[in-house]
Amino acid sequence: MSTAPAATGSGGRATAARPRAARYLRPWWRGRTAVALAFLLPSLVALTLLRLLPGASAVWGSLHHTSLLSGEAFVGLANYADLFANADFRNALGVTLLFTLVVNPLQVAVSVGLAVLYTRRRMAGGKVWRALVILPVATPPAVSAVIWSVIFRPEGGLANALLAAVGLPPQGYLTSPDQALASIIVLLSWIGVGYWMLFLIAGINDIPAELYEAAELDGASPLRAFLHVTLPMLRRPLSFVLVAATVSNLLVFAPVQILTGGGPEGSTNLLMFDIYNRAYALGDMGRAQAEVVVLVAVTIVIVAVQFRMLRSED
Amino acid sequence: MPNTASDAPARTAGPRPAGRRGRPPLRRVLLGAAGAAVGLAFVLPLVWVLTNSLRPSADTFRFLSPVGWETFLTLTPVLDNYAALAGTSLGRGILNSLLISAVTVVAGLALCATAAFGLSALRFRGHRAVFAVIVVSFLIPFDAIAIPLADLFRDWNLQNTYTGLILPGLGNGMAIFLLRNFFLAIPEELVEAGRLDGLTWWGVFWRIYLPLSRPALMGAGLMLFLFQWQAYVWPLLMGTDADHVVGPVALAAMQGQFNVDYGLMFAGSVMLILVPLVIILALQKYFVQSVSTAGLK
Missing domain, CATH: 1.10.3720.10 (MetI-like)
Structure with missing residues (x-):
């Protein structure tokens, strides 16, 4: 609420100075996080699957013992x-x-x-x-x-x-x-x-x-x-x-x-x-x-x- | 602008900087001899490999006892070994390495540059958390987690596929980090001006950031390329069948055979060295800058 008048105020000044600044009136920053995440998403997926997941799976695997008979069992730090x-x-x-x-x-x-x-x-x-x-x-x-x-x-x-x-x-x-x-x-x-x-x-x-x-x-x-x-x-x-x-x-x-x-x-x-x-x-x-x-x-x-x-x- | 006219003549006519005092030429020669001895020692193995790649395999060990100039040079070079690469596993491996590295550079740059843009141009709530994920991901050395990742890739049926070989090269946190540092230096006013002129965020990225970042893109591209070209652990775990074998793995497999065709082996080695060498020499400046600043900032 408190930001709205300020934004309008600066927008108004910008409009006076430069005709194309009318865009400032639109709250384009509201979509910023969404835009940023869209740019970041492919890499975040790649890094998660290719680096973090195998790291986590190594930790998980190191705490378990897998055998044909009993399957996977938690063994702690054994x-x-x-x-x-x-x-x-x-x-x-x-x-x-x-x-x-x-x-x-x-x-x-x-x-x-x-x-x-x-x-x-x-x-x-x-x-x-x-x-x-x-x-x-x-x-x-x-x-x-x-x-x-x-x-x-x-x-x-x-x-x-x-x-x-x-x-x-x-x-x-x-x-x-x-x-x-x-x-x-x-x-x-x-x-x-x-x-x-x-x-x-x-x-x-x-x-x-x-x-x-x-x-x-x-x-x-x-x-x-x-x-x-x-x-x-x-x-x-x-x-x-x-x-x-x-x-x-x-x-x-x-x-x-x-x-x-x-x-x-x-x-x-x-x-x-x-x-x-x-x-x-x-x-x-x-x-x-x-x-x-x-x-x-x-x-x-x-x-x-x-x-x-x-x-x-x- | 008005200064340039008066500056230019001053610079050329002015006295040269200090440090031109004469030194005994003997010292120059001695330094040169030391530099030459070290340089030649480093390059000697390469010369030996190159010369033997230009010689029939039967002659590989002919000129070793005693060592003479013919050990390192040949007056009758033949390209037979290079021609023989075609159709061998090693030749196929070199082509596969080229394909995998090229796709990795293009796709990896697209991924890393967009991510770097999302982290630098767009200040958003939570960018610190995302940045932390990226830093952690590049602190984990890839070779060390290659074995657990290979387990996952087997479950996903990616063994002996190009996809399986290329994918790990795409998630490169270091390249993102490097590009982000470069992007942060691009003035915010440019972004604002672009936005005012009606550019979408994609437009800001494509028309402002990318054209301004060619040195950083070359450094990051070289990093992505070398990751794949030098890879050994991952392709050994993921792609060893005849169609998907890569150069270093095929070369190492030759080394273990009972009857080694040394001429062929050396020709393959020369190819595997020459490709990155040409690229590194062309981009040397960008590479040193990019890697050293990325490691320090």
């Missing part, structure tokens, strides 16, 4: 308890933790180093060399796995041929329990490092040149300029890269499934592959769903913590 008592799962958790703690700092450190290297102004042919590092980014993970499987062949592979050229003995790579995980880290970093470098180069290019000039006037060495200018100014892109790398590396699956099947001796049994194995090779859906819930929860916690940190820095 699947989770079984899972954490399971030696394969605990091994997968350990392998994933080790992998996470190695691959992420490694990829971020190398991509920072390369971003700094390739933003030096006075490098001969810098743009060309930088493009060469970026090229592998286009390789899908499964294709990278296939290519590196040939490179890593213990007999007649490119990697051992290059080692032989510098007089080093051949290595087992994917067939060795000590080297398989490291070999997978290499083939993932070959794609990943160039990708993360792109964001860091963009971040470095956004740093005002005056900061470096001031540092130079103060007599700061390049190392000090990196520590006190580049790194602090790169905080945001760095956090983004660290989280994005962590999440994408938690979900590594193709190289394990294609190359090692989790072996040798369980040394590459990352969580995603363990879930796949549990669901299909072992046919243990309830516990596989519990494992999905654990993986999703870990991912969401990592991302949420990072979002918090970015927010509070503003």
Whole structure:
């Protein structure tokens, strides 16, 4: 009631000023929610069916046990308890933790180093060399796995041929329990490092040149300029890269499934592959769903913590 | 407007910014050598794959001991392996990947852009709740829920169908988020002016928002494309029959065979890398901007 006169008033003024403003008299905003929901509906349906529903179904499935005899029965957290008592799962958790703690700092450190290297102004042919590092980014993970499987062949592979050229003995790579995980880290970093470098180069290019000039006037060495200018100014892109790398590396699956099947001796049994194995090779859906819930929860916690940190820095 | 005439000559005639002082050329050369060494190390596997895709399969491992220039280069390239792709499962897979990615980009952009418009141009009661749904949906990593979703898709009879392969690529909360951030920067006065001129909301979306948002649309389109082109878990669960196999799955299946045709495998790998590479290089600028801002805002 109270808004009606105001609306008429402003409408009247608008009419006086511009002839076509007569439309203002019609309460078009009344239909706004309806219009907005119509625009949003297709995506909301898609996201609900394709993301939220399977998430909910994983939670539901993780709390139930399905058997041919008794059908579906609610078992509470028994699947989770079984899972954490399971030696394969605990091994997968350990392998994933080790992998996470190695691959992420490694990829971020190398991509920072390369971003700094390739933003030096006075490098001969810098743009060309930088493009060469970026090229592998286009390789899908499964294709990278296939290519590196040939490179890593213990007999007649490119990697051992290059080692032989510098007089080093051949290595087992994917067939060795000590080297398989490291070999997978290499083939993932070959794609990943160039990708993360792109964001860091963009971040470095956004740093005002005056900061470096001031540092130079103060007599700061390049190392000090990196520590006190580049790194602090790169905080945001760095956090983004660290989280994005962590999440994408938690979900590594193709190289394990294609190359090692989790072996040798369980040394590459990352969580995603363990879930796949549990669901299909072992046919243990309830516990596989519990494992999905654990993986999703870990991912969401990592991302949420990072979002918090970015927010509070503003 | 009157300023431009006096500005332009000042800019060209004025002194160049600082930082042009001479440095010893040795340093330039050393930096260049470091940059070149790293760049070549990264590209070496690709060169090896490309060269062997242009060589008969029998010669794949011929030039490895000892390693020489012929390991990485060939003077007699042949395209036989590429011709042989036609009619193989791998060739079919690459075509399927192209089809699935193309449909996903078009349909996904339509879905994501309309949703972003509904969230940004139209302030409505409850938009926060809707936005929360979208954020939650993209916090859930798709690969992790692929197995429960595959169970649902089997119940819905979508296994080994193009629909089953395409659908998961359409609901992309990240693309919505990115487009919404871009749309929020479009001034409200434009919307009001458009409405006053008699545009419907669809008209505002189609004639004002979309034409102004080409960079963001390209970034979101690339995201939708790469999601499908690089997909492996989902197609492995959903489409492995001869008609619906996708490139990466067909390639991985070759790797497990007893007698591998390496020339063919490398030709397929080159195709699977080349398609996104050309697109990424063309859109590089938009991609970095879009993904980094979407992750930060």
